[in-house]
Amino acid sequence: MSTIPQQLERHIATLDEGEVIQAKGLLHLGERAAIDQALSRFARKGRLHRLARGKYVPPIETRFGRRPPMVHKVIDGLSKWSSEPIVPSGGAAANALGLTTQVPVRPVYLSSGSNQTLHFGNLNVELQHAPPWQLSAPGRKAGDVIRALAWLGPHAAVDNVERLRQQLTAEEREELLGLRALMPSWLAEALSALADDL
Structure with missing residues (x-):
């Protein structure tokens, strides 16, 4: 044996x-x-x-x-193992969408689990607990928009929704409009502007 x-x-x-x-x-x-x-x-x-x-x-x-393995592969592995979405933070999403030029100093991901730090040699990756609405649409542009606008906050959301309008397809806008019921009221109201030309 x-x-x-x-x-x-x-x-x-x-x-x-x-x-x-x-x-x-x-x-x-x-x-x-x-x-x-x-x-x-x-x-x-x-x-x-x-x-x-x-x-x-x-x-x-x-x-x-x-x-150590690549960070994104480990994040995918953790997500599969836990059957829970793990998504890039709002700051990373805002940078990827061109809403900010700030680049996060260290990788931060959002999950439904507790806060923890993963060690990849000299690189530390933060897993932060987030509410379910911030984990919506994992791996899709609509989800990145939600997280980016949440990170930017209520005051910047309206202006940035207008900037995002050109980047989003009609299907992505419809998906965002369908997810409004999960979001805080300030974000749902800001995203309502996407319905104007549908």
Whole structure:
């Protein structure tokens, strides 16, 4: 019969870049304490990269040595593992949409979970708790618009909705109008201007 480290080694070999390993997902291998110990040993040896307490990913082997996986792949992996959306912050969305020239100093993502910091070598990535309306339309432009306008705030929302009108297709505007019921009143009112030419 295989030991827990041997089984864990085989499991790691099957993972794609960014797939997250947590002890509670490995309980079929044995006792929780033994799994925690094996994960900790693998992290000390460099066979796993510790993102945060209880969260590990296999490092990527390159000709220059080992490195953590790409941030966006880990975020996708966490989102799949938890079955919850994890989306870029409003500041990143506003920058991507051209509403601000400010570039976030460190990556920040929004999720329905608790606040935590993920460690990627020298880079720290923040996961911040957000209300459900800010997690609407993950991976779509309509969702980025919601997060960007929320980040900009009530006073800038009306002016920026007009700037966004040219960037949005009719389908994206309809999607935003359909999501107004989930949003705070100031944002729903600002987005109502998109209905003018539909």
